[in-house]
Amino acid sequence: MTPVTSGSGRTLSELFVTAAKQALDEAGVGEIDSIYVGNMMSGFLQKQEHLGALMATALGQEGVSTYKVEAACASGGVAVNAAVKALLSGLEEIVLVGAVEKMSGYTTPEVTTGLMMAEDRMKVASTGVTFVGLNAMIARAYMHEYGITHESIAQFPVLCHKNALDNPNAQFRKKIGVQDVLQSPLVADPLRLFDCSGIGDGAAALVLAPKDMAKKFNDSPVEIAASTVASDTLSLYQRPKITTFEASKRASNRAYKLAGIKPEDVDALEVHDAFSVLGVMALEDLGFAEKGAGTHLLDEGECERDGRLPTNSFGGLKARGHPVGASGVYQIAELAMQLENKAGKCQVSGARIGLAQSVGGIGSTVAVHILRAMN
Amino acid sequence: MTPVTSGSGRTLSELFVTAAKQALDEAGVGEIDSIYVGNMMSGFLQKQEHLGALMATALGQEGVSTYKVEAACASGGVAVNAAVKALLSGLEEIVLVGAVEKMSGYTTPEVTTGLMMAEDRMKVASTGVTFVGLNAMIARAYMHEYGITHESIAQFPVLCHKNALDNPNAQFRKKIGVQDVLQSPLVADPLRLFDCSGIGDGAAALVLAPKDMAKKFNDSPVEIAASTVASDTLSLYQRPKITTFEASKRASNRAYKLAGIKPEDVDALEVHDAFSVLGVMALEDLGFAEKGAGTHLLDEGECERDGRLPTNSFGGLKARGHPVGASGVYQIAELAMQLENKAGKCQVSGARIGLAQSVGGIGSTVAVHILRAMN
Numbered sequence: 001m002t003p004v005t006s007g008s009g010r011t012l013s014e015l016f017v018t019a020a021k022q023a024l025d026e027a028g029v030g031e032i033d034s035i036y037v038g039n040m041m042s043g044f045l046q047k048q049e050h051l052g053a054l055m056a057t058a059l060g061q062e063g064v065s066t067y068k069v070e071a072a073c074a075s076g077g078v079a080v081n082a083a084v085k086a087l088l089s090g091l092e093e094i095v096l097v098g099a100v101e102k103m104s105g106y107t108t109p110e111v112t113t114g115l116m117m118a119e120d121r122m123k124v125a126s127t128g129v130t131f132v133g134l135n136a137m138i139a140r141a142y143m144h145e146y147g148i149t150h151e152s153i154a155q156f157p158v159l160c161h162k163n164a165l166d167n168p169n170a171q172f173r174k175k176i177g178v179q180d181v182l183q184s185p186l187v188a189d190p191l192r193l194f195d196c197s198g199i200g201d202g203a204a205a206l207v208l209a210p211k212d213m214a215k216k217f218n219d220s221p222v223e224i225a226a227s228t229v230a231s232d233t234l235s236l237y238q239r240p241k242i243t244t245f246e247a248s249k250r251a252s253n254r255a256y257k258l259a260g261i262k263p264e265d266v267d268a269l270e271v272h273d274a275f276s277v278l279g280v281m282a283l284e285d286l287g288f289a290e291k292g293a294g295t296h297l298l299d300e301g302e303c304e305r306d307g308r309l310p311t312n313s314f315g316g317l318k319a320r321g322h323p324v325g326a327s328g329v330y331q332i333a334e335l336a337m338q339l340e341n342k343a344g345k346c347q348v349s350g351a352r353i354g355l356a357q358s359v360g361g362i363g364s365t366v367a368v369h370i371l372r373a374m375n
Numbered sequence: 376m377t378p379v380t381s382g383s384g385r386t387l388s389e390l391f392v393t394a395a396k397q398a399l400d401e402a403g404v405g406e407i408d409s410i411y412v413g414n415m416m417s418g419f420l421q422k423q424e425h426l427g428a429l430m431a432t433a434l435g436q437e438g439v440s441t442y443k444v445e446a447a448c449a450s451g452g453v454a455v456n457a458a459v460k461a462l463l464s465g466l467e468e469i470v471l472v473g474a475v476e477k478m479s480g481y482t483t484p485e486v487t488t489g490l491m492m493a494e495d496r497m498k499v500a501s502t503g504v505t506f507v508g509l510n511a512m513i514a515r516a517y518m519h520e521y522g523i524t525h526e527s528i529a530q531f532p533v534l535c536h537k538n539a540l541d542n543p544n545a546q547f548r549k550k551i552g553v554q555d556v557l558q559s560p561l562v563a564d565p566l567r568l569f570d571c572s573g574i575g576d577g578a579a580a581l582v583l584a585p586k587d588m589a590k591k592f593n594d595s596p597v598e599i600a601a602s603t604v605a606s607d608t609l610s611l612y613q614r615p616k617i618t619t620f621e622a623s624k625r626a627s628n629r630a631y632k633l634a635g636i637k638p639e640d641v642d643a644l645e646v647h648d649a650f651s652v653l654g655v656m657a658l659e660d661l662g663f664a665e666k667g668a669g670t671h672l673l674d675e676g677e678c679e680r681d682g683r684l685p686t687n688s689f690g691g692l693k694a695r696g697h698p699v700g701a702s703g704v705y706q707i708a709e710l711a712m713q714l715e716n717k718a719g720k721c722q723v724s725g726a727r728i729g730l731a732q733s734v735g736g737i738g739s740t741v742a743v744h745i746l747r748a749m750n
Contacts, residue, residue, distance in 0.1 A: 049447055053609040066606045
């Protein structure tokens, strides 16, 4: 992983290559069969597509099979899913999957327009509503429907900022309290600055290989026990209920089944907290709390690193940072470090099973990965 | 397939849904597991990403797994490859793969900038060279290196226009001769208007299922005997030789091996003739002629529908049309119709094995599919 920063001054390929080389070096891998690149906004912001061939060339790996996979903010998670299927197909053996996003160096209207590519340009974006505006509607509805206060929800970014203090790759390494969230500048009512993830550049990468080969590359390999992708309607207005993400339920239910585990078996969780309320909703939609009861886990300290359900232990989207198309791979890389017992100061003691949830658009696409320590 | 037209007045999702519904109806399929969408330029031209969820919603299939796959002009072919691996993984059974591009309704500079997203924005596009300009360099080098005349190469678009007369979906249904090509307006020396594919809107879709299920959906199913993707350096300037596409050789050699066939076994061929010289080079790089001898096949009429190697029997990129990210799926749909003996006036008599070559960028990515009649 590269550190997430705003104003990295680095190109898409410089970012990607940094993460990819680190992954290949760590695995001791030279030859690979294919490269999967997750990215959302390069066509719009950098006027650059064809990232598969671009990254293969930048890595000196031209010749291999190459792919760009896009699913808005879930691009990273969905790219990993595509790479997993490539392995299972038997056609590829050693796969590099990485994701990259460069969001800094553009005006706020440019980035805002870019983010709204995740929603329906013609029917929704054209009305002038922004991505944070849509998420603000969810926050308002959630607070109203379940009688939850902003104070309660604000515990989520507070937790993420606390965890990020120990993560050298985190964008925001600054302790904040609930009052800091409530008093930060209003972005889209009720969401305030510290309810929202920031704008950042970053890349993360993984090397995947069949299970029976994994020991060759790693003393403490991690199995991808389940990899699923599910969708919902593209737009929020098309759903009967906006305070739950059906795609999260679909993807996670299938993943639990494939991995043969239950939510209570999860030792480390990474959720897509692009906005504070989404972190809380994820706890519910993934089966860790009843609807409306997500904040109780925060009240009781269960999401802390030493709690029952350590969540976003490296800082999550809020504080590690959210280079949108790349975040899904950051999550999985972080979980892998947890399960390898290589998470340094972020380590969750004795973690054996991890779950990552990556969300594209306003819950329109959700990728879920369940990882398991093999040792 | 939708007819390829310039100025369809239809949105991305209208185009995609038209093709996808036709594919699902024809297969008699209601429930699907996933949707793979090939597309190159929607982020840049339509400011719309997240086409997976967009198309699932437009089709009333929200819930399924969804993906956008991008590899410049090879996006369609590469999307089919990703879908094939999804089937082989065993995680998905019935897969809809389609591709769409909407290029009309924009200024020429906009579309030209969009196409150059296939090359390196920072190091190549920034110099001012255009996509057609780079292909013109290839044409000049090819003619010089092998002593081939423009007259000889011009036979390729002449063949395509002739074949397109019988294809109701073709963009250019107009017979032309070699002199028409040579006297058409100069675009980028030596390439003239009729050497170049046009700007068009279009979508094509396929339904894929495991072989043992295929009979349920089709009396004359077609097997995907091989599906490969290979890359080369992103940029032309990075290659020692520009008159051959190594990625074509890599992808096709692996495909021949996977399918257990030789070039001479191919009964119907679809090549990526975005520019006339690329059609000729493809004949060589795919193993049908020695280097520099591609035009001999045209001289001898072997690429005609009743020849030894019927090529671009529906009109190819030049005359059927080239909605860039979608063309790779058009090719495979057309080959499937040939092998099902449902190609109408375009039918190649007794075709059993087909090969499609889809090129992304200036030969930077090549997808090859070999199809075989199962009956």
